[in-house]
Amino acid sequence: xLAQNDAFVELWLSNKHYxxxxxxxxxxxxxxxxxxxxxxxxxxxxxHFHVLDKDLVGTDGIGYAEIDFGHLYVG
Numbered sequence: 001x002l003a004q005n006d007a008f009v010e011l012w013l014s015n016k017h018y019x020x021x022x023x024x025x026x027x028x029x030x031x032x033x034x035x036x037x038x039x040x041x042x043x044x045x046x047x048h049f050h051v052l053d054k055d056l057v058g059t060d061g062i063g064y065a066e067i068d069f070g071h072l073y074v075g
Contacts, residue, residue: 004028005053007062011036014044045070 007030010017030051038047051063 005030005062006055007051007053010050010052012048012050013038014041014046016044045072 004026005028007027009032045068047067047069049063049065049067050061052059053062
């Protein structure tokens with residue numbers, strides 16, 4: 001039997017920690033319905049998502065994704 005996760009998400013804009021979403025407790029399939037707003041900076045165009053599992057001692061990585069918005073036209 002697989003244990004359920006206490007998952008949370010960290011968002012990074014380029015190399016800056018930007019947001020953290022609170023945990024979804026005891027879920028094997030967590031999801032978040034939340035909107036984040038970022039100010040576009042030409043030199044900061046990648047958004048990184050780190051999904052982590054909060055444990056009694058530390059955290060474990062569950063997943064990672066990156067979206068590159070550098071090709072978008074701003075104007």
